Amino acid sequence: MLRQIVIIAIGSIFAGTAAGTSGYAALQSVGNQASSVKAAQVPGTSLLVPLPSGWEIAPALPGGLGPAAIHYKGSPGFEVTVKQNDKVPHAEFVMSLPFECDSMFGALQAAVKFQLVQRPEFIPEEYYSRVLVPPPPNQGKVMSTCLYLGNSALAFMIRPAPNSGDGWKLAPLLQAIADSARQTSTLMYAPGSLKLPVMGVTALMSSGIWAAGATSLPGSSGKRDLVVRISGTSELKIVPKVLPGPCPLESNPNHKKAPPYVSAKWEPFAWEAPAPNGQLQLTVCRQIAPAKMLLVNMEYGEPAVPAGDAAGIATALDEIAQAIITGQH
Incomplete structure (x- = not known):
C-alpha cells in the first residue's frame, strides 16, 4: 500500500x-x-x-x-x-x-x-x-x-x-x-559564465551549478534577476538589486553582525529571518558607489547556513557583485 x-x-x-x-x-x-x-x-x-x-x-x-x-x-x-x-x-x-x-x-x-x-x-x-x-x-x-x-x-x-x-x-x-x-542540461556547471537577463551582465562563477532567470518579488514592481545555486550543501536563491542610497542594514534591529557568508567587501551586517517553509531568508548589502548600493535578497534551503558553506556563498556573492559593478560603468 x-x-x-x-x-x-x-x-x-x-x-x-x-x-x-x-x-x-x-x-x-x-x-x-x-x-x-x-x-x-x-x-x-x-x-x-x-x-x-x-x-x-x-x-x-x-x-x-x-x-x-x-x-x-x-x-x-x-x-x-x-x-x-x-x-x-x-x-x-x-x-x-x-x-x-x-x-x-x-x-x-x-x-x-x-x-x-x-x-x-x-x-x-x-x-x-x-x-x-x-x-x-x-x-x-x-x-x-x-x-x-x-x-x-x-x-x-x-x-x-x-x-x-x-x-x-x-x-x-x-x-x-x-x-x-550534463550533456542535455541547460544549467551552468562552473567554472563558467552566467548571464543575468534583467541587468544584462555576465557573472564569472568559479564553482557550483547555477541557473538564472527573472522573477517578481511580492510587493515590488518590475522584474529582478534570479540566480539559483542547484548544488552544494543546500539550494540557494539570490535576487540582486541596485538601488540609490546607503546600505540600511545596520539600523535594522534584527541585523546580524559579521555574517560569515559575506566577504570584507560587503557591509558587516545581514538581516536574517526564518521562512515558513523551514528555509532561511537573508539580506546583505554592498556599497558600490557613494550614493549607490547593491542590495541582495537570498533564500537558503535550510534553517541556518552551516560554516562549511559560508565561504562558497561569499565567493559567489563577490562574483555576482563584480559583474554588476563592471556593468554599471
Missing part, C-alpha cells in the same frame, strides 16, 4: 512526461544493443548512461515507477526506478527551490506524509539537498531523490532505502546518471 501511494503521487505530478521507451521489451533491446559500449538508456528517461559494474536493466518489481528498472546484482538487491519530467514550469515558479524538485517533494510530502531529511553522503551534490523518506515504521522501505537539469527533472525511487553501510553501492550509479545528464 505504501508503494502504491508513492507511485500514484509521483505519477500524477509527472503525468504526460517523456518515458524514453514504450515498455520493457524496448528497454531490454536498448540495453542489449548498448552492452558492447557499456551504456544503456535509463528506463523512464531519455538518458544514455554507462552502467557501473554490478548494475543491469531488468523488469521492475511490482509497484515500480515503470515496467523496467536498474537493479543491483549484489546484496541488497537495490532497485532504482526513474521518471523524467520535461515539462518544467515557467521561470515565475522558481520562488520555491530548486524549481521542480521542491514542488514535487512538497506535493509528495503533503500527499503521503513523508519526511524531508538531509541528503545522505552517498548521493552526489548535484542532486536535491534533501531526500524523501517515510516515517516509522516504514523507514527503510523506500527513498526518493531528485535531480534538476534546468530543462527537465528526474525523480528517483530507491528500494530498499540503503542503510549507512550500503550507500556506497548506489553512489556510482547516481553519479553516472548525473554525469550523463
Whole structure:
C-alpha cells in the first residue's frame, strides 16, 4: 500500500512526461544493443548512461515507477526506478527551490506524509539537498531523490532505502546518471559564465551549478534577476538589486553582525529571518558607489547556513557583485 501511494503521487505530478521507451521489451533491446559500449538508456528517461559494474536493466518489481528498472546484482538487491519530467514550469515558479524538485517533494510530502531529511553522503551534490523518506515504521522501505537539469527533472525511487553501510553501492550509479545528464542540461556547471537577463551582465562563477532567470518579488514592481545555486550543501536563491542610497542594514534591529557568508567587501551586517517553509531568508548589502548600493535578497534551503558553506556563498556573492559593478560603468 505504501508503494502504491508513492507511485500514484509521483505519477500524477509527472503525468504526460517523456518515458524514453514504450515498455520493457524496448528497454531490454536498448540495453542489449548498448552492452558492447557499456551504456544503456535509463528506463523512464531519455538518458544514455554507462552502467557501473554490478548494475543491469531488468523488469521492475511490482509497484515500480515503470515496467523496467536498474537493479543491483549484489546484496541488497537495490532497485532504482526513474521518471523524467520535461515539462518544467515557467521561470515565475522558481520562488520555491530548486524549481521542480521542491514542488514535487512538497506535493509528495503533503500527499503521503513523508519526511524531508538531509541528503545522505552517498548521493552526489548535484542532486536535491534533501531526500524523501517515510516515517516509522516504514523507514527503510523506500527513498526518493531528485535531480534538476534546468530543462527537465528526474525523480528517483530507491528500494530498499540503503542503510549507512550500503550507500556506497548506489553512489556510482547516481553519479553516472548525473554525469550523463550534463550533456542535455541547460544549467551552468562552473567554472563558467552566467548571464543575468534583467541587468544584462555576465557573472564569472568559479564553482557550483547555477541557473538564472527573472522573477517578481511580492510587493515590488518590475522584474529582478534570479540566480539559483542547484548544488552544494543546500539550494540557494539570490535576487540582486541596485538601488540609490546607503546600505540600511545596520539600523535594522534584527541585523546580524559579521555574517560569515559575506566577504570584507560587503557591509558587516545581514538581516536574517526564518521562512515558513523551514528555509532561511537573508539580506546583505554592498556599497558600490557613494550614493549607490547593491542590495541582495537570498533564500537558503535550510534553517541556518552551516560554516562549511559560508565561504562558497561569499565567493559567489563577490562574483555576482563584480559583474554588476563592471556593468554599471
